[in-house]
Amino acid sequence: MKIQLLPSTFDAKGHATLEQRLTCFLIDDCVAVDAGSIAIALSADQRNQVRDIIVTHPHMDHIASLPIFIDDLYPTLQQPMRIHATPEVIQLLERDVFNWNVYPRFSDLKNDYGPVMEYIPIPIGEMFSVAHLSVKAVPVNHIVPTVGLVITDGKSSVAFSSDTAETEAFWEVVNDTKHLDALLIEASFPDEMAHLAEVSRHFTPSSLSRELEKLNHNGMDILAVHLKPTHREAIIKQLKALNIPKLSVMNPGEVYNW
Numbered sequence: 001m002k003i004q005l006l007p008s009t010f011d012a013k014g015h016a017t018l019e020q021r022l023t024c025f026l027i028d029d030c031v032a033v034d035a036g037s038i039a040i041a042l043s044a045d046q047r048n049q050v051r052d053i054i055v056t057h058p059h060m061d062h063i064a065s066l067p068i069f070i071d072d073l074y075p076t077l078q079q080p081m082r083i084h085a086t087p088e089v090i091q092l093l094e095r096d097v098f099n100w101n102v103y104p105r106f107s108d109l110k111n112d113y114g115p116v117m118e119y120i121p122i123p124i125g126e127m128f129s130v131a132h133l134s135v136k137a138v139p140v141n142h143i144v145p146t147v148g149l150v151i152t153d154g155k156s157s158v159a160f161s162s163d164t165a166e167t168e169a170f171w172e173v174v175n176d177t178k179h180l181d182a183l184l185i186e187a188s189f190p191d192e193m194a195h196l197a198e199v200s201r202h203f204t205p206s207s208l209s210r211e212l213e214k215l216n217h218n219g220m221d222i223l224a225v226h227l228k229p230t231h232r233e234a235i236i237k238q239l240k241a242l243n244i245p246k247l248s249v250m251n252p253g254e255v256y257n258w
């Protein structure tokens with residue numbers, strides 16, 4: 001499985017910067033997990049291939065450019081953009097984003113080829129298919145309805161925590177997975193901002209290290225994501241000091257293969 005954390009900001013020469021401001025993971029150039037930077041970072045080929053987007057939750061950093069992406073492709077879509085999300089998240093997207101005020105309700109619209117956007121409800125705790133991938137979604141502990149994911153292509157498996165604080169069900173599903181190649185888990189705030197992490201339901205390096213004790217697998221890559229850009233250096237320092245084997249920070253723009 002090939003995974004890229006799409007960059008969301010670029011320097012004056014057009015090179016991706018390392019800060020992660022928006023969340024969008026691209027799998028095998030065709031399936032997106034969240035859509036924060038989807039409209040600003042895909043290559044032309046990727047733009048032509050991505051028709052399945054899993055939305056873990058409706059926070060802006062995870063959906064910021066989703067409406068723009070569908071808008072950009074509107075006249076050329078020969079199949080609908082499929083938005084995979086829990087019924088609760090679909091309801092929030094319809095109420096708060098695609099509501100004719102913030103943006104058009106694309107799920108009601110057609111171009112010359114047919115519908116341009118289709119919601120596919122995610123069944124919690126059951127395996128479902130997204131393109132060539134099998135996915136299991138599990139609720140995590142965040143301030144809006146949010147799911148973590150375990151995704152497999154038959155050869156490798158990767159777990160995504162999404163945005164979360166201390167949680168239980170996610171680890172049960174992760175620990176039940178036969179073989180895990182990588183865990184992508186959030187580490188949003190530095191330790192000195194533990195209070196803010198707690199009220200916004202995110203991890204710090206310290207709370208993450210306690211959480212990782214629930215993990216029964218070993219040997220897989222652990223990649224920290226969702227680092228608040230302003231505190232990136234401090235968080236990286238604190239993560240390194242934990243001395244957890246194979247724990248590193250995922251770099252936007254870099255291609256990871258498992």
Ligand SMILES: [Zn+2]
Nearest residue numbers: 057059142163
């Ligand atoms: Zn969030």
Ligand SMILES: [Zn+2]
Nearest residue numbers: 059061062163
């Ligand atoms: Zn977020």
